[in-house]
Amino acid sequence: MQKLIEAISNQGYYIWDDFMSPEQVETLKSCLPDEWNKAKIGRNDDSARIADIRSDKICWLSSDLGEPVQQFLSKMEVIRQAANQAFFLGLFEYEAHFAKYEVGDFYQKHLDCFRGNENRRLTTVFYMNDEWKDEDGGDLVVYDLDDNELLKIKPKAGRLFVFLSEQFPHEVLPTERERFSIAGWFRTNGVKDNLLDIAN
Template identity: 45%
Template sequence: MNLDTAAPPLWDYDLIADRLRGPGWAFLPNGLDTALALDLLQDLHQLPDDQWRQAGIGRRQDHHTNDLIRRDAICWLDGRSSAQQRYLATTDALRLELNRRLLLGLFDYECHYARYGSGAFYRKHLDAFRGRSNRVLTTVTYLNPDWQPDNGGELLIYDLDDTELARVQPSLGAMVIFLSEDFPHEVLAANRNRFSIAGWFRRNNSTADWVDPAR
């Protein structure tokens, strides 16, 4: 399936909501303002090395690293810079608007920078398993100026029957939003460094005896 190059800007909330109702995912080729995307890229490059860690798989007691599955490094966004604050304010506005239109009960948003060195990848996976996670919507935002098709590094999106739905080139400002439980996806290896922000809109599963999230 070819991507819809006429996809709406990120902040056309009605059209985003319509796409999440069906087919359940949206591709936004100009989802993030170019100036903000470049500011985030600069922020990412200014992070000290000790802020980055090898990405893992699984959550809580099942969390571990496996470089046969993924080889990226991550750093969580916490609003420490102006660029991060602006991005988080933008995603919070999206959260409120999608709650208003889709009644999703989205409680918060967590996200991290992802740094893929040349040759790094992330094998096919789901961000949430039905009934076992509070992740509702996944977002991926790309921070790569002048990305060329032969650079590789595409995001592949599948349905639950493993049919490929789309290949997304990780170009500066492009964004993808999809239902976390419904779309397996993978990151193909690139031949240059590749940067993005992976994020999740979540429901709150806290109880009197258990605080969610804990990371």
Template identity: 40%
Template sequence: MHNTAATPPDQHGPHGGDPFDPIAAALREHGYVVLPAPLPPSLLGALLRHFRSIDPGQFKRAGIGREDEHQLNRFVRGDEIFWLDRGNPAVQAYLSWMEELRLGLNRRLFLGLFDYECHYAYYDRGTFYKKHLDAFKGNTNRMVSTVLYLTPNWQPRDGGELLVYPPDSMAVAAEPLLKVAPRFGQMVIFLSEEFPHEVLTVNRPRYSVTGWFRVNNSLGDAIDPAR
């Protein structure tokens, strides 16, 4: 089990290259990448303050499945979510950064990503998310998953790590490819259709921004709805 890390996008590579090159290269070779610190501390702090300022009543219990198949199941996942838009300056800055990443990945990997949707995810003590896929091949438009961690002062005893499993291991026992600590400011990116993953039981409140780059599966001028 190992991490595949890339140079953060707000820095230059070792030879002054484009900062998105190592991210695209890792996704091309491995299908996932861990970024230790891609965003400036000031933006991370502003996102966390906004997260904490939201009335808990505005968070919704997260379900499994989409549209007609959507259902709530506390035995599978226990997080609560709040969908994001550009109404807050910190969120707007984050979404602008993700738009740059979308364009950068499209230029390098020709993925056809056209949109990004995301929400705050709050895990209270004792909650988890069992092994799952963010997308099933041919049945969704989610292509690339992202998780930005906002839990301050995370320690190993706090739990809530993300385990990412090999492709085609959803229904079988398998050793994880990597274990990602939800350290403040760290981000993980992976191909949505390829990698089963789970969130281990959380021992203290856990904050993150979870999102997906999507492709457009509709015909003509119609655009697939988000979420």
């Protein structure tokens, strides 16, 4: 955890390989749903499905999806507490969803906060894809606010990427095989029913 805190402090992001073991990833994948919702852009009444911007499908996480999901959420709670202690961010809650990218799916470059409502402070992306190869595509490409490319991250199983939500635009390149992740956000308010819908 100390490496994560130091990296966030120094550069604003951290790649945590082997955040979960292969066995833990497999049990978490067993909780993937049969039914998925098409992801949208925006929030609440202003949200819309815009297929030329994003084409993934999502399912919001809740503890009733099974013990592996509860364990994942417990690990996120440890990160929330550590980040609050280190940075005084006032992170109040964590929300997340499974994201499913089928062949050809993508998500264009975006920031994980809405103008005028910057309550999403810290983003997490966790990957569940075994034996991912270069030709499989689906990389997460991360930029700085001046549009310079910083990172290109393979969505390999067990990897967690954590970053400051307001500082790093990012995109998901088209994938050549089915790709699963969990996208999540630590937020500074306590509105439990205010589900946001930015995927990674």
